[in-house]
Amino acid sequence: MASRSTKPAKSTKRPSGKKISAAAKKKALTKRSTAKLRAAAVNTDGNKPKLYASLVVQLLSLLKGEHDFVANAANFSALLFNSLPNVNWAGFYFLQGDELVLGPFQGNPACVRIPMGKGVCGVAAQQCETIIVPNVHEFPGHIACDVASNSEIVVPLFDGERLLGVLDLDSPTIGRFDDQDAEGLNELVTVFVAHEEGLGV
Ligand code: SME
Numbered sequence: 001m002a003s004r005s006t007k008p009a010k011s012t013k014r015p016s017g018k019k020i021s022a023a024a025k026k027k028a029l030t031k032r033s034t035a036k037l038r039a040a041a042v043n044t045d046g047n048k049p050k051l052y053a054s055l056v057v058q059l060l061s062l063l064k065g066e067h068d069f070v071a072n073a074a075n076f077s078a079l080l081f082n083s084l085p086n087v088n089w090a091g092f093y094f095l096q097g098d099e100l101v102l103g104p105f106q107g108n109p110a111c112v113r114i115p116m117g118k119g120v121c122g123v124a125a126q127q128c129e130t131i132i133v134p135n136v137h138e139f140p141g142h143i144a145c146d147v148a149s150n151s152e153i154v155v156p157l158f159d160g161e162r163l164l165g166v167l168d169l170d171s172p173t174i175g176r177f178d179d180q181d182a183e184g185l186n187e188l189v190t191v192f193v194a195h196e197e198g199l200g201v
């Protein structure tokens with residue numbers, strides 16, 4: 001007959017009466033709101049137009065009353081990163097002179113400067129067009145910032161005719177982005193830039 005271990009199980013109980021620190025509470029709240037965003041993405045049942053419509057509402061609410069460009073771009077990238085499934089990088093490159101310079105983003109550290117016409121970002125900026133790359137390994141001149149990335153979408157940002165930069169999203173899934181993503185992301189950047197218009201960005 002197998003004998004049972006008499007070793008007491010390790011207690012995971014919180015020592016009674018111990019208060020949860022403010023930092024722990026904050027962490028729990030952050031975790032909960034991130035979970036909510038992910039749940040919102042999941043609840044769209046793979047319906048991309050519905051998901052992007054809900055992101056427009058969430059973006060408008062994040063932007064409301066705030067006109068700091070960097071802060072708004074940072075929250076925008078966090079919203080995308082936490083709401084869109086299968087995305088490992090989401091963020092901005094802004095045009096400075098004749099190169100794109102890394103802006104607010106979520107994901108692994110990335111290359112800081114991209115010359116116009118180089119990489120997916122530089123080509124999208126130069127051609128002033130949204131570019132969907134189903135397999136980045138087949139894109140000539142693709143700049144690999146995260147080895148996990150297999151597909152990518154880059155959306156240029158305009159203030160009227162003026163190119164401000166690009167929004168870049170990477171995914172570990174080949175063929176992750178399609179025309180519905182292009183449409184949804186273009187609507188989101190239009191909302192974002194319209195909010196920032198006249199701020200001298
Ligand atoms: N892959 C991009 C570079 C930026 S990272 O993906 C964040 C490109 O080829 O332009």
